[in-house]
Amino acid sequence: MRVDRIGIDIPVYDLSVICSLWEGRVRKHKQRQKKEQERIKKSALAKINQQWQYRIMCRKMKTKEVTALQCYLERSAFAEMGILPTVHTSTDSEEKIFIFELSGDKWRKLPEDLQHMTYLREWHIHKTQIQKLPEYIEQFVDLCVLDLSKNRLTQLPAEIGKLAKLKELNVNYNMLSSIPPELGECENLQKLEMTANFNLSDLPFELSSLKKLQHLDLSENKFATIPVSVLRMSSLQWLDISKNSLRDLPEDIDRLEELQTLFLHKNKLNYLPMSTVNIVTLKMVVVSGDELTCVPSGLVNNPDIKFIKLFDNPIHLDVDTDKKKNTLEETEHDKEFIQTYIETLKDRETAPMYTTKVSLTCLL
Numbered sequence: 359m360r361v362d363r364i365g366i367d368i369p370v371y372d373l374s375v376i377c378s379l380w381e382g383r384v385r386k387h388k389q390r391q392k393k394e395q396e397r398i399k400k401s402a403l404a405k406i407n408q409q410w411q412y413r414i415m416c417r418k419m420k421t422k423e424v425t426a427l428q429c430y431l432e433r434s435a436f437a438e439m440g441i442l443p444t445v446h447t448s449t450d451s452e453e454k455i456f457i458f459e460l461s462g463d464k465w466r467k468l469p470e471d472l473q474h475m476t477y478l479r480e481w482h483i484h485k486t487q488i489q490k491l492p493e494y495i496e497q498f499v500d501l502c503v504l505d506l507s508k509n510r511l512t513q514l515p516a517e518i519g520k521l522a523k524l525k526e527l528n529v530n531y532n533m534l535s536s537i538p539p540e541l542g543e544c545e546n547l548q549k550l551e552m553t554a555n556f557n558l559s560d561l562p563f564e565l566s567s568l569k570k571l572q573h574l575d576l577s578e579n580k581f582a583t584i585p586v587s588v589l590r591m592s593s594l595q596w597l598d599i600s601k602n603s604l605r606d607l608p609e610d611i612d613r614l615e616e617l618q619t620l621f622l623h624k625n626k627l628n629y630l631p632m633s634t635v636n637i638v639t640l641k642m643v644v645v646s647g648d649e650l651t652c653v654p655s656g657l658v659n660n661p662d663i664k665f666i667k668l669f670d671n672p673i674h675l676d677v678d679t680d681k682k683k684n685t686l687e688e689t690e691h692d693k694e695f696i697q698t699y700i701e702t703l704k705d706r707e708t709a710p711m712y713t714t715k716v717s718l719t720c721l722l
Contacts, residue, residue: 484509489510496518507529528549533557545568560585584599594616
């Protein structure tokens with residue numbers, strides 16, 4: 359301590375003491391920052407932020423760089439989970455399409471990490487034990503394809519109506535007994551397949567809002583008639599309602615003004631209404647001929663229409679318990695056979711007589 363000329367006391371300290379005090383405070387501040395960063399990394403918010411950063415990074419990367427990054431991801435975390443997300447680049451544009459694939463009967467629910475991958479464009483989930491889709495599916499606003507065939511689904515969530523960009527929905531070979539009316543809000547839907555849900559017998563009227571739907575497969579269900587909502591799908595071109603419980607067709611079936619292909623075989627029809635002739639776009643009709651007694655001549659004699667009449671094999675075979683277990687595989691094989699045969703006829707510009715009016719005998 360010293361006294362200056364005007365008598366004021368001025369304390370004097372060693373600078374090393376001040377430096378040590380400051381450095382101690384700096385160390386404590388850095389330690390607090392480090393702990394806070396570790397806490398943020400472990401939080402759910404950090405995972406979401408990482409996904410957004412990943413999306414931003416992918417948009418800035420070139421095609422080859424994205425492919426290389428995806429290969430790395432497949433070898434690491436996703437491979438361990440048994441999930442195969444892939445990144446594809448469209449041949450027509452530089453738009454990147456993200457695809458999620460999952461299969462195997464060990465899966466009873468979707469992986470929890472899936473809810474953070476809202477950038478996905480396609481889901482392909484096959485042959486799992488999954489019975490229900492999560493409600494967070496509404497967050498996948500970019501989803502275009504939803505392929506859910508051969509699972510154990512008993513219902514579809516109402517949130518599916520939020521998928522405004524959805525173009526294809528496949529729920530073949532599940533256990534659905536109803537379809538949510540909210541599906542009618544998917545205004546861009548073009549292809550809808552619901553084969554072999556067994557308990558499905560009606561569709562909600564709200565599906566009549568699907569004005570862009572072109573392909574509809576309702577085969578192997580329990581429909582007693584063509585639903586009213588289907589008759590109001592003005593853009594429908596391909597309708598398969600085979601292997602149901604149809605006994606007649608609605609007289610206003612000609613409301614389907616753009617219909618080109620109609621599968622009606624394996625039903626209990628004994629006549630076709632005259633109004634079917636009014637569908638000028640019709641190119642192919644497939645029916646079962648066992649009980650069919652009345653067919654408009656405009657269908658049979660029209661050279662522009664391939665009218666195919668199938669006959670069931672009258673021989674009844676005893677089917678044991680082991681063979682009943684293979685019913686699903688047999689019905690799939692029958693469907694593939696019919697579709698393959700039909701496709702061969704479509705490719706012929708000038709059809710010979712036996713393709714415009716033909717009877718086949720085969721075991722369906």
